[in-house]
Amino acid sequence: MEIITKVNQMQMLSKDIKKNSKTIGFVPTMGYLHEGHLSLVRASKKDTDVTVVSIFVNPIQFGPKEDLSRYPRDFERDRSMLEKEGVDYIFYPSVEEMYQADFSTTINVEGVTKNLCGASRPGHFRGVATVVGKLFNIVMPDKAYFGEKDFQQLVTIKRMVRDLNFPIEIIGMPIVREKDGLAMSSRNSYLSEEERESALCLYKSIILAREMVKCGKKNIKDILNAIEELIRNTPYTKIDYVKICNPETLEYIEDGDIDGKKLLALAVFVGNTRLIDNAILEG
Numbered sequence: 001m002e003i004i005t006k007v008n009q010m011q012m013l014s015k016d017i018k019k020n021s022k023t024i025g026f027v028p029t030m031g032y033l034h035e036g037h038l039s040l041v042r043a044s045k046k047d048t049d050v051t052v053v054s055i056f057v058n059p060i061q062f063g064p065k066e067d068l069s070r071y072p073r074d075f076e077r078d079r080s081m082l083e084k085e086g087v088d089y090i091f092y093p094s095v096e097e098m099y100q101a102d103f104s105t106t107i108n109v110e111g112v113t114k115n116l117c118g119a120s121r122p123g124h125f126r127g128v129a130t131v132v133g134k135l136f137n138i139v140m141p142d143k144a145y146f147g148e149k150d151f152q153q154l155v156t157i158k159r160m161v162r163d164l165n166f167p168i169e170i171i172g173m174p175i176v177r178e179k180d181g182l183a184m185s186s187r188n189s190y191l192s193e194e195e196r197e198s199a200l201c202l203y204k205s206i207i208l209a210r211e212m213v214k215c216g217k218k219n220i221k222d223i224l225n226a227i228e229e230l231i232r233n234t235p236y237t238k239i240d241y242v243k244i245c246n247p248e249t250l251e252y253i254e255d256g257d258i259d260g261k262k263l264l265a266l267a268v269f270v271g272n273t274r275l276i277d278n279a280i281l282e283g
């Protein structure tokens, strides 16, 4: 496994790999890896000839009051996990390597970024789309892998790739959960023992919604009210949003019954840590 820190070196390598008719699978990450990331790596290893993982904590996707400075980092741990998985290259650039001081071009995906996290985190998806677009131009993958936990991110990247004709297949992979149901996230490391207990309210909300739909209680307002009550009764929590929406457009559906596939999406502060989760409800 080789660690590449320079953009032009990564581009030269990718060109060489392609010249040899080999396919490139790409897993973009911000490091502090967990089983969720490794599931993407394993899919890439299975589907493609050469797997590249990027580790880059992207400053432009964090708001001024967000957790950029305390975002967890441990390159040595990440490196050894990726080595064990048989990854071929880690792309590990510095901020200066990725963003020149007078950097002034961004990618703005409209529509699908308006609601959910887009409403709570202004500028976040512009930062994500911009860095992912740059990484695609640097790594030049055939396939790129994203987790469904960041459902809106996945929808946004698929839209960007379609609209801007990136010749890349985007593959979404299922959420990986801890044994008790908590969705894996690098940010779980911020949680105290008590907060970790409270964090289960996101998964419990999903189970509750699924059970309601299963026994015919499909009214959207009733489902949202039941979830909000469950979370309000959980210590250390504050709801950012609980929404049901169209899984393609991410437009909110506020009333009526669950009919066909709908996305339940949640963002909840547990202490100071903002956690997200989602599930498809099928009515």
Ligand code: PAF
Pocket: 028, 029, 030, 056, 058, 061, 128, 131, 132, 150, 153
């Ligand atoms: O999902 C993430 O870790 C990040 O948003 C990504 C896709 C690596 C872009 O910085």
